Amino acid sequence: MIADHMMRLVHMENSGLVNMLLNDKHGDLGRMYNLFRRVPNGLAMIQDVMTSHLRETGKQLVTDAERLKDPVEYVQRLLDEKEKYDGIISLAFSNDKTFQNALNSSFEYFINLNSRSPEFISLFVDDKLRKGLKGVSEEDVEIILDKVMMIFRYLQEKDVFEKYYKQHLAKRLLSGKTVSDDAERSLIVKLKTAYGYQYTSKLEGMFTDMKTSQDTMQGFCSSYPELTDGTTLVVQVLTMGSWPTQPSITCHLPFEMSALCEKFQSYYLGTHTGRRLSWQTNMGTADIKAIFGKGQKHGLNVSTYQMCVLMLFNNADGLSYKEIEQVTAIPASDLKRCLQSMACVKGKNVLRKEPMSKDIGEEDSFFVNEKFASKFYKVKVGTVVAQKESEPEKQETRQRVEGDRKPQIEAAIVRIMKSRKVIDHNNIIAEVTKQLQSRFLANPMEIKKRIESLIEQEFLERDNSDRKI
Template sequence: MSDQKKNFRLEEFKHREGIDPDKTWTMLEHAIHEIYNQNISGLSYEVLYRNAYNMVLHKFGDKLYSGLVETMTARLKEIARSLEATQGGSFLEEMNKKWNDHNKALKMIREIMMYMDRIYIPHAGKTPVDQLGLNLWRENVIYSNQISTRLLNALLELVYGERTGEVINRGLFRNITKMLMDLGPSVYGQEFETQFLLVSAEFYQAESQKLIECCACGDFLKIAESRMKQEIDRVSYYLDPMTEKKITNVVEKVMIENNLLILIHMDSGLVSMLCNDKYEDLGRMYKLFRRVANGLFKIYEVMTSHIKESGKQLVMDRDRLKDPVEFGVSEDDIEITLDKVMMLFRYLQEKDEFESYYKRHLAKRLLYGKTVSDDVERSFIVKLRTECGYQFTSKLEGMFTDMKTSRDTMQGFYTSHPKLRDGPTLTVQVLTAEVWPTQSIVTCNLPAEMSELCEKFQSYYLGMHMGRKLSWQTDMGTADLKATFGKGQKHQLNVSTYQMCVLMLFNNADRLSYKEIEQATKIPSSNLKSCLQSLALVKKRNVLRKEPMSKDVGEDDAFFVNDKFRSKLYKVKIGTVVAQKESEPEKLETRKRVEEDRKPLIEATIVRIMKSRKLLDHNNLVAEVTKQLQSRFLPNPTAVKKHIESLIEREFLERDARDRKMYRYLY
């Protein structure tokens, strides 16, 4: 015969029956034992329920409850002894079986004691049957010293086995940890989780040490990432979800945080990854390092140092310094390179400071003919305009306009003065003062031939453009001179305007002192010394000689033409000795100019915002100004406040009479 589950409904009886409490409890006690013995075929749930009901009804609830506690306790102690005696690896299987049996028994007992659970227990302040069963299992089975230690060790051994590649019974593990969680969060934590985290830290500490000694950084990170995923997977299968953050923190701290500097500075570490385009490893390092304190900051420090050092090596490369155009790339790679530059540019906060330096270097390239291609320069400016807007690039584009206008102007000048083509020629670049980098006006005495040409050009230009003024920037020009040395050897020398002024003095003199040269040319002292140093002290370019011979130019030196000058090249470029990098005063001056340029931008932004909003509080105004200007630079809140005060003084704004932090637009 097949067993069929019978559905029945238990109801309260309508009349009281006299009972013998001892006899009734004896029958119920026997039934509880039979339930634990899984021998329930001879039991009548209706009779058992009625007897338990009658005991509560006749005020014997205390006897019923205490009897239940004593009976269940006795049975659970027997189960504990049975588990303690279990041999070999079947301990967890037996624990799981006994736990399931206990839950089945508890369910049946709860149905029998339903009336006691509903009426007696709430009034007497006792523990409900369900919770009572859990408490008694915890106290008599799990907290048994032998079982507690053995259970923990068995679970930790399974975890270790799985970490070292063994296949374990995850379902069994899940049942055991669920049992511990059902018994209460503190039970799971005390009996398993705390020790699990400690053992895990020890495991990963030992593994990290071993990997550091034998693995490359990229391989270490792969294993660390894999371990992280394994632990997350382990939690999802058979641990409490709350354990995930705790165990991942252990892996992060032990494998990553504790080895942070070692990993970064390994021979195969961050710099090697950057140099060898190990993008996958770099991405993995970023994802793992961002999980620990100071991880990304350490990456930032090392990357910053590497980039600075790499840049320094590039700009200090002697071979490349001879011809800076060598830093250009092939035309095929130009667009790719410019896109990479723009990617870096987007990370700059002080974009207006970049603009200041870029404009200065672009000016030199345009004026000295050092651009690889105007099309390339324009392409980059278009990218800057797309990124930052027309206002950012208007002056840069104006520089190109000036160069084209200057070429047209020179063509017109020589068309109107055809006879000038037979003698010395002049090329003038007329620069709009507001467009080009600010330069102090420096002049010198030009040779008579050139001075005459300059005067004719000035007359022509001012005749074409009424109301304009020309200021000559003699420190920014170049010249090509034809020179004859010694035994008639001829060369064409490409020199600066200052160098031309000095060299042409020797057409009428064999020997000149420093003082005589200074008096004749009126070149500023610092520029003159640099000029003479490049003419007399640079090996293979020393078209002059000086006495006494020394490494520096002094005011008591005398100079004469080097008749023994030789070069395999007909055209010889004589460079100017200049500082290889910007000096601190120059940096401060650049920064000062940038700050000055920011002032009108900040004030214009404040006025524009207030004109549209009419009334706005201080914090929101500063936030809006910052938002609108962040494409160029991040304004200092203190600076914004200072300009607000200035606008209030000039009566563009006023403070609200009732709220001093509120500003009102006045125009």
């Protein structure tokens, strides 16, 4: 009797399975589950309809252009969807393993349809660990991080997430903007438990560097006690391999700062041998005192780039964009963002721009805004950040990720060959893919190229009689 009516019950217009799923009708879903499981293939039918509905809604979720504008909202919707279906499976389908597997494979399918998912998940974590959890207990932080880990497991490109996560963590640590060290470490422990020491070793190195830098600064200050008056300097010394540093982005620091930097450099290199220091001015911040119009004083908290620009106005009333670019040597994209945040953001406009507009043009001129006023003495002038990466930045990150993958693929090939000694072409591709899938989904074409490269370097050789071996 049940078998005869299954199709009609499942596909009914306004009360079928899809309608029950949409409206969270746990009671009806439970009754359907208990009825259908008495019939061979009854549960398979429910599962198929649920899977196709979930994949369809998930696909809309990750490809809808409107929703892609806000990464935090994007991830929140994924978490809500996951929670909804977890609830349905536990309350209506008595935690049936096959339904859980169907849910997992559906999520894995549609999350990876959008190549920006790893970046968005990292931005979501950044939002929560940066400022989003004020007044929220540590237990709640843990719950959110656990939910994020559930979604993270579905990512095929975990190494791409690592790249973005590293950048965001660096910004949080260097600007002192993290909600708590415990929450940061908790997430790293979760990643380490799930994906091993190798995945998080560099992230842990970042925390070690922050601690070591404090000790270095104490040593520096005690060696130069006279530096505690006037201009002061705090340096974080970061290990090259652990941090997402950009090679040799230099800007011309004001004389007061460059003299201090040289003192620190001679102190540091005097206490450590065989090391090189290169300044990452794009990652720093500065506090400067400013006097406006009618003697109004403010303390401005700015980025290093913004400080370099503002200090120019000690000796000039007005400067053109071209002049600022020439004197500071800040890369154009950063300079535009930095000027935009000081001249175009209401309440933070310490500079005045002519002609007035929202964007920075190469013909613009800048002046100190004598009418600047704020009810606070200390004013934080943030930098206008592109929350998501722009297309060229995205391409650059992609290239860096691809570059990092090559040695990992080669190492996997050599590991397999050392244990197998002889293997045919299809098997080695399958084994390399399997070994690396916890970090990323290796492209068979790329594996092929790496095998060719290893043959050229004489790590491997082809069999004389059969080219596939």
